[in-house]
Amino acid sequence: MKILPKFAIAALAALALVTSVPAQAAPKKDFKVAWSIYVGWMPWGYAADNGIVKKWADKYGINIEVVQFNDYIESINQYTAGSLDGVLSTNMDALAIPSVGGVDTTALIVGDYSNGNDAIILKDKKSLADIKGQKVNLVELSVSHYTLARALETVGMSEKDVTVVNTSDADMEAAWKTSDVTAMVTWNPMVASIMQDSRANSVFDSSALPGEIQDLLVVNTDTLNDNPEFGKAMVGIWFETLALMQSGTPEAKAARESMAKASGTDLAGFEGQLKTTKMFWTPAEMVAFTDGDLVPAMDKVRNFLFTHGLLGNNAASADVVGIEFSDGKIIGDKSNVKFRFTDKYMKLAADGKL
Amino acid sequence: MRRLINQYPSVLNRLLLAVLPFALVFLAYAVASEARLADNPADKLLPAWATIQAAIIRMGFVPDMRTGDFLLYVDTMASLERLAIGVAFATVIGGIIGILQGLIPYVRAMMVNFTSVVSMIPPLAILPILFITFGLGELSKVVLITFGILPYIVRDLAQRTEEIPHEQIIKAQTLGASTWQIILRVVLPQMLPRLIDSVRLSLGSAWLYLIAAEAIAAENGLGYRIFLMRRYLAMDVILPYVFWITFLAFTLDFILRFTQRSLFRWMYRGQA
Numbered sequence: 001m002k003i004l005p006k007f008a009i010a011a012l013a014a015l016a017l018v019t020s021v022p023a024q025a026a027p028k029k030d031f032k033v034a035w036s037i038y039v040g041w042m043p044w045g046y047a048a049d050n051g052i053v054k055k056w057a058d059k060y061g062i063n064i065e066v067v068q069f070n071d072y073i074e075s076i077n078q079y080t081a082g083s084l085d086g087v088l089s090t091n092m093d094a095l096a097i098p099s100v101g102g103v104d105t106t107a108l109i110v111g112d113y114s115n116g117n118d119a120i121i122l123k124d125k126k127s128l129a130d131i132k133g134q135k136v137n138l139v140e141l142s143v144s145h146y147t148l149a150r151a152l153e154t155v156g157m158s159e160k161d162v163t164v165v166n167t168s169d170a171d172m173e174a175a176w177k178t179s180d181v182t183a184m185v186t187w188n189p190m191v192a193s194i195m196q197d198s199r200a201n202s203v204f205d206s207s208a209l210p211g212e213i214q215d216l217l218v219v220n221t222d223t224l225n226d227n228p229e230f231g232k233a234m235v236g237i238w239f240e241t242l243a244l245m246q247s248g249t250p251e252a253k254a255a256r257e258s259m260a261k262a263s264g265t266d267l268a269g270f271e272g273q274l275k276t277t278k279m280f281w282t283p284a285e286m287v288a289f290t291d292g293d294l295v296p297a298m299d300k301v302r303n304f305l306f307t308h309g310l311l312g313n314n315a316a317s318a319d320v321v322g323i324e325f326s327d328g329k330i331i332g333d334k335s336n337v338k339f340r341f342t343d344k345y346m347k348l349a350a351d352g353k354l
Numbered sequence: 355m356r357r358l359i360n361q362y363p364s365v366l367n368r369l370l371l372a373v374l375p376f377a378l379v380f381l382a383y384a385v386a387s388e389a390r391l392a393d394n395p396a397d398k399l400l401p402a403w404a405t406i407q408a409a410i411i412r413m414g415f416v417p418d419m420r421t422g423d424f425l426l427y428v429d430t431m432a433s434l435e436r437l438a439i440g441v442a443f444a445t446v447i448g449g450i451i452g453i454l455q456g457l458i459p460y461v462r463a464m465m466v467n468f469t470s471v472v473s474m475i476p477p478l479a480i481l482p483i484l485f486i487t488f489g490l491g492e493l494s495k496v497v498l499i500t501f502g503i504l505p506y507i508v509r510d511l512a513q514r515t516e517e518i519p520h521e522q523i524i525k526a527q528t529l530g531a532s533t534w535q536i537i538l539r540v541v542l543p544q545m546l547p548r549l550i551d552s553v554r555l556s557l558g559s560a561w562l563y564l565i566a567a568e569a570i571a572a573e574n575g576l577g578y579r580i581f582l583m584r585r586y587l588a589m590d591v592i593l594p595y596v597f598w599i600t601f602l603a604f605t606l607d608f609i610l611r612f613t614q615r616s617l618f619r620w621m622y623r624g625q626a
Contacts, residue, residue, distance in 0.1 A: 140582055
């Protein structure tokens with residue numbers, strides 16, 4: 001019995017060490033940002049590997065670590081749990097995971113929107129209406145699910161008219177090859193690969209939903225406010241990398257080739273995916289989009305999240321989380337703003353003040 | 355001798371010591387959860403007990419808004435059905451192959467290397483082949499469980515069969531028993547309780563394969579729910595599901611042990 005208290009204290013001490021407490025926001029020097037493979041995010045990997053990240057971090061006297069995650073959702077979960085300062089995420093997932101989880105999140109860079117990267121593919125059937133009654137394989141609660149819900153609206157159907165089968169994105173291509181899979185919603189590069197099958201027909205894609213599926217760099221709002229250098233450096237890195245890609249020099253080609261290779265395709269495949277991605281190549285384009293009317297898009301997204309129970313169990317309406325736009329307009333709960341758009345940093349880039 | 359290995363805790367202390375690790379885990383959770391919630395009241399990673407409780411009520415006792423089903427019940431039944439079918443197939447096939455491999459030299463010559471090699475293949479690594487062969491439906495999930503645990507059961511049972519004292523086999527032969535009669539009257543009765551042991555030890559892996567299969571493509575099931583909820587870090591649902599799975603696994607183990615004890619009392623004769 002004597003050994004008990006000592007043992008208990010030792011065990012408690014050990015447990016106290018392993019249980020983490022979220023990082024407190026305050027001025028700091030070291031920042032960690034995670035990205036995962038997606039056509040619009042490949043520049044981050046290139047920038048990290050080719051010294052662009054270091055160059056801008058040094059300019060502002062900070063350290064930025066840009067790490068690649070193999071698992072997209074895990075990177076967002078890690079960000080939400082507090083172990084990352086920023087993450088590459090769609091507007092929908094950023095709203096559903098960190099913002100609903102109480103982490104005040106700012107879209108620092110609105111990199112692109114999906115302009116065909118997300119598609120509904122039917123086997124042998126040629127029109128969207130044929131999807132009625134089918135089993136649809138997709139990653140549930142993802143932008144694929146959102147694309148499906150929006151597509152069904154356009155033909156007067158709802159999710160009740162189909163059966164959704166949750167399928168891991170890593171197994172989409174293998175799943176397509178099985179005979180019991182007849183309908184699928186997925187994104188690039190899987191779409192490009194599946195469309196090579198002669199039986200595959202793309203019956204709807206995200207080019208019909210312009211601006212609704214945005215690919216963002218989101219960062220912790222408190223961290224950003226306490227460390228504006230972090231925001232400036234990230235925007236600087238982004239536009240320097242994009243400018244390099246657009247420069248038309250042999251270097252640009254090499255950069256694109258390296259991004260293509262890193263995303264598991266070749267240059268032609270990568271260019272093909274870029275075509276279905278509406279990239280904002282210049283700061284001016286990004287500012288114009290961010291300052292444009294994003295309310296309808298965000299409203300549709302939050303309503304999808306609400307009807308699928310992703311805004312939390314206590315949510316009485318889609319208004320539970322406030323969303324602030326770059327002009328200061330807020331939709332939803334004004335006292336619980338957890339998702340923000342800002343043009344502040346991209347404007348610095350547009351005005352050449354970085 | 356006053357050495358550590360000779361000191362036994364009293365009944366009360368034994369109970370306290372058994373409870374201690376559990377209590378410590380709960381305490382650590384409570385402390386960490388409190389700290390995170392103080393920082394961010396909407397934290398999803400380590401939700402408060404009340405949040406978890408609300409999730410349990412929502413999943414287990416309130417019909418789902420969209421389908422009208424009790425989700426925990428639907429998930430449990432779907433998962434248990436897959437598990438039961440998968441394990442049942444593995445038990446029957448494993449039992450037959452194991453006994454034959456252990457008893458009949460020709461079968462052993464053919465199978466022993468094959469089963470050793472196959473048992474080293476991680477089934478999760480060849481999932482795409484499994485899908486394309488068996489489809490994405492229920493069949494592939496059951497097959498994954500069966501293939502996952504079959505090699506272990508075969509090897510274990512073959513070894514147990516070989517451990518049967520050879521005198522018994524010879525004695526049966528002097529009494530005129532044929533191979534078939536030896537299998538039926540000498541080997542099988544002794545192997546049935548071993549088979550239950552083998553299945554018990556495989557159950558952990560069977561659960562692993564079940565959850566993996568449900569994570570990849572499913573419409574319901576305990577693993578499906580956990581991976582779906584993970585998409586938005588709903589630990590308030592995931593944690594009760596993990597407890598529930600642990601409880602189910604523990605219960606199954608208990609049932610198997612109890613069945614073995616009551617059906618094969620002779621195995622325990624002579625033991626304290």
